[in-house]
Amino acid sequence: MDGIQEFNPFSAGGLDQHNDTTIPISDRSSQPAVLQPSQEPTPKASASAAQVELLRQQEELERKAAELERKEQELHSRGVSMGPENNWPPLPRFFPIKPCFYQDFDEEIPVEHQRVCKMMYYLWMYHCVTLFLNILACLAHFTVDAGHGVDFGLAILWFILFSPAAFICWYRPVYKAFKSDSSFNFFFFFFMFSFQVVVYIIQSVGIPSWGNSGWIYAISVIGTNLAVAVFMMVVAGFFTVSAVLSVILLKMVHGKYRNTGASFQKAQQEFSSGVISNKTFQSAAANAASTAAQSAFQRN
Known part of the structure; x- marks a missing residue:
């Protein structure tokens, strides 16, 4: 007990013993113990930014749509069409009458239907040529027999x-x-072209005083003038070929029609939607409704 000395940390000796172990202040880290805020945006901030961007894009699209609508109205007011320029009939630029239709087989008609569609176009041109030759045949007969001016007219x-x-x-x-x-256009074509086939048959028969240089009319002229009769028989042959080609093409179009999936129900739907969306029909319906409302108000 006597050999053990009481240790006193506040004594001079105790301080001297720990002077060598003192940590200088300069060695300590000068970095304050403060947590740095995260640089990544929060989900709420990201959603807000995305919403603002969407609103900006929507406003930009609405502005462009309004501008396009305004330009379209200006073009319509000037009489300029937004679609492709009509190219049929192919008239010169200086001609006062402009083309009425747009026609391009390669652009508008599917490849599998182009051949039949072109054949129908060629049949129409052949039809016009035959009618013109019919005028010449009737004129030839009128020159040798003035009593048949009705046929020429x-x-x-x-x-x-x-x-x-x-x-x-x-x-x-x-x-x-x-x-x-279009199912509606297919049915309309079949209805009208059936009448055209009947007309071709009547024209090829050639009933006198009907204005058609057919077989009966041409044969009746043999005793009057053989040359005129031969020319009229040629025209009767043109009418006969028209009748035969029309029957063949009618069957070809019907075969294409059966492969397109068209139906009478689709034709009815197309007709109904076309009538309802027609601006003339809409304005007429609106006028009728307004008139009915005014009449009912006056009665009351």
Whole structure:
């Protein structure tokens, strides 16, 4: 017990013993013990930024849509069409009458239907040539027999009426049917072209005083003038070929129609949607509703 000295840390000796182990302040880290904030955005901030960006894009799209609509209205007010420029009939630029239709087989008609569609177009051109030759045949007979002026006048009338009527009533419908796989246009074509087949048969028969240089009419002229009769028989042959080709092409179009999936129900739907979406029909319906409302208000 006597040999053990009491240790006193506050004594001078105790301080001297620990002077060598003192840690200088300069050796300590000067970095404050403060947590640095994370640099990554929070999910809420990311969602807000994305929403702001979407709103900005939506406003930009709405602005562009309004600008396009304004330009379209300006073009319509100036009489400029937004679609492709009409190219049929192919008239010169300086001609006062402009083309009425747009036609491009390679661009608008599917490849599997182009051959049949072109054949229908060639049939229409052959139809016009035959009607023109019919005028010449009736004129030739009129020059040798003045009592048949009615046939010559009717031949001119058939050419003026049937050439554009055939283009509008059966060629354009079949063109649009192949273009857009339209059931309504297919049914309209079959209805009108069936009448055209009957007309070709009547023209090839050639009933006198009907304005058609058919077989009966041509044979009746043999005793009057053989040369005129031969020319009229040639025209009767043209009418006969038209009738035969029309029957063949009618069957070919019907075969294509059966492979397109068209049906009478689809034709009804196309007709209904076309009528409802027609601006003329809409305005007429609106006017009728307004008139009915005014009438009911006045009665009350």
